[in-house]
Amino acid sequence: MQIILQKSKIAKQSSIEITGSKSESNRLLLLKALYPEFKLENVSISDDSSVMTRALETSSNLVNIHHAGTAMRFLTAYFSIQEGRTVELTGSKRMKERPIQILVEALQELGADITYTENTGLPPLKIKGKKLDKYHVSLKANVSSQYISALLLIASKLENGLELTLEGEITSVPYINMTLALLDEIGVKASFVGNVITVKPTINKLEPKTLVVESDWSSASYYYSIAAMSPLDTEIILSSYKENSLQGDSVLADIYKHFGVITSFEDNKIRLKKETFNTEALALNLKNAPDIAQTIAVTCFALGIPCDLTGLHTLKIKETDRLVALKTEIEKLGGQVEITNKSLHLSASTSINNMVSISTYNDHRMAMAFAPLALKTSIVIEDAEVVSKSYPTFWEDLETIGFKMTRNEL
CATH class of the missing domain: 3.65.10.10 (Enolpyruvate transferase domain)
Structure with a gap:
């Protein structure tokens, strides 16, 4: 048109x-998938958030997120911890040109089973979900903050939590702080001291609440x-x-x-x-x-x-x-x-x-x-x-x- x-x-x-904010909505949609006791209000009506919702609810082993870059990053992390489930995560022609190797390598360092189905470093990805028991990983700090947020969003579900070291000058600090603030809002304990972010694993069920985007x-x-x-x-x-x-x-x-x-x-x-x-x-x-x-x-x-x-x-x-x-x-x-x-x-x-x-x-x-x-x-x-x-x-x-x-x- x-x-x-x-x-x-x-x-x-x-x-x-x-x-509602697309950035907040997509983070909270993933957290709701991990912690179903929460309710969300004023969720974004954007295509990206709709794609995110459908991807989190589908039982299909082929997940197409089209142009949604945030969804690609967040879902790569999410599906890597879905034990016993194998998913191919793909997207549009442009999405297949957008780099994701830094995030994939960080998840692999934590023990994730992720392979490239077409070109190395780019989607589509084949992800075999499993328990991740390693807890320390380092990442260049000047990369897209979505790589960092993707790791933080699943961190409390890792067996030992996560210690993430950011190397160099940090890009898009507000988006990292947004993710940490939302974790705090639902009751996940995390700290950001110097260039190290630590997220504790959740042992007990979190208290149900309604979150307004x-x-x-x-x-x-x-x-x-x-x-x-x-x-x-x-x-x-x-x-x-x-x-x-x-x-x-x-x-x-x-x-x-x-x-x-x-x-x-x-x-x-x-x-x-x-x-x-x-x-x-x-x-x-x-x-x-x-x-x-x-x-x-x-x-x-x-x-x-x-x-x-x-x-x-x-x-x-x-x-x-x-x-x-x-x-x-x-x-x-x-x-x-x-x-x-x-x-x-x-x-x-x-x-x-x-x-x-x-x-x-x-x-x-x-x-x-x-x-x-x-x-x-x-x-x-x-x-x-x-x-x-x-x-x-x-x-x-x-x-x-x-x-x-x-x-x-x-």
């Missing part, structure tokens, strides 16, 4: 309810971008959010002050208000929140603000190479971008080309990050249905606040 976004103007004040801050980023591009005094209210969020992307509240967007917390909601204009250059290290890099880059481009975004080395192994994709699409719009393997440098722009067709590369964040540009010019989003990976109601929600669009079924 192609969506044509006409140049739009949003309501002065609007409200949106956003689905906070709404997704990554999804909120697109409304921060919209607020930044809007006239002064525009307000957007989003629910449901916590001021003491576990999500690394909650740094949006601080980052978007640079664009004159002020955040206030009220009754599990956030109010975004455009209060000032600013065209000063922006320099950010996003190693702890790489998923919002696309949104920030597009916001800067729309407002004619130069930016230097660093700490982006994990973007090359996402749904697409996000750095290359950003450079390609922003330059089609008239911008100037330079990239390295871990950074993006945007020059100040003075105009935006009209009716440019944005390729989305099977990447939900490409579609959603570029959509706010419709406040500046008409724009076309290709393969617009890709947003269902994390935010299925995105286009309907944009219409609710005033965006004008036409859908073309191709």
Whole structure:
């Protein structure tokens, strides 16, 4: 499906309810599979979380997680401890290009029986579930935090728990802390001292409770971008959010002050208000929140603000190479971008080309990050249905606040 976004103007004040965090949901879904005594509320309605749910509930020995990278990492760990069960874990063509060797080798070091069925270091995987009694493993600290979280999520079910040593500078610390906080919330004992994370095994049954998933801050980023591009005094209210969020992307509240967007917390909601204009250059290290890099880059481009975004080395192994994709699409719009393997440098722009067709590369964040540009010019989003990976109601929600669009079924 192609969506044509006409140049739009949003309501002065609007409200949106956003689905639960994909990051929190997928962690809690796996923990619920290990500890069925828990109940979950406000679980993400994203494709990724739906895929995760189906994979955890299926009795099939072939599990296809399509484009869901988080599910691939978490389920590799999960199925490795399902004693007596053999599973082939596969995914889309792009998933078969995304590295997983670091996680596989860590699990093998703990005693897991995992083999590659096509190419070494890449999915698909054949996993024979068994009891893992080894408890110490080391991992490079600058790898995807999902490898680390995958190990932590199953750690309390290992016979002796887990002692995980992280070597070097740690990437995406907030996502590791999110996993540890959720373990703490359900009653699993863990510590993170220096570069060593220790998780104790659970001996007794955990106390049943209901866990409520906070709404997704990554999804909120697109409304921060919209607020930044809007006239002064525009307000957007989003629910449901916590001021003491576990999500690394909650740094949006601080980052978007640079664009004159002020955040206030009220009754599990956030109010975004455009209060000032600013065209000063922006320099950010996003190693702890790489998923919002696309949104920030597009916001800067729309407002004619130069930016230097660093700490982006994990973007090359996402749904697409996000750095290359950003450079390609922003330059089609008239911008100037330079990239390295871990950074993006945007020059100040003075105009935006009209009716440019944005390729989305099977990447939900490409579609959603570029959509706010419709406040500046008409724009076309290709393969617009890709947003269902994390935010299925995105286009309907944009219409609710005033965006004008036409859908073309191709």
